[in-house]
Amino acid sequence: MKPSNYKLLSGLAILFAMSLVFTSCKDDEAEVIETPIVCGLPNGTLKWTADGAERCANASLFGDYGIFLTVNGISTQGQTLTLELDSLSVGTHELSADANFMLYTDGLAVAWEVTNEQPGTITITSHNESTNRLEATFQATLANPVSGATKTLSNGQLSIKYTE
Secondary structure: OOHHHHHHHHHHHHHHHHHHHHHHOOOOOOOOOOOOOOOOEOOEEEEEEEOOEEEEOOOEEEEEEOOOEEEEEEOOOOOEEEEEEOOOOOEEEEEOOOOOEEEEEOOOOOEEEOOOOOOEEEEEEEEEOOOOEEEEEEEEEEEOOOOOOEEEEEEEEEEEEOEO
């Protein structure tokens, strides 16, 4: 082996050993700090609590009004929440399979939906048709259509500027 190759290989070996020493050291007293979830997108906010954790649509949020208002939000943690709202008047309305439908997918893409047997509620607190702005709160116990297991979504808040 040439002396220059030996020096190069020795130098690389030393750098590798030093990188192992420095990367393997850790502070046992280090505190793990979770980054707070930032909610709110330019066209609005969609928040809810599921499995004891606050969630929100912070990756994507849209609202489109055709035959009914479709709202879809996607969380950076992988959850999605879709509402298909037939009733947009101010007041409390039922969330069920027949009217004002809600579909939720968790971080594992397992689907959960409202049912007629156990409807949820959505309360439209404000709807300005001239600016296409809707504000509401909601809660529901959702069922998995395959297993029948349930999941509760609570503290739901919606504030969105939708398109027509």
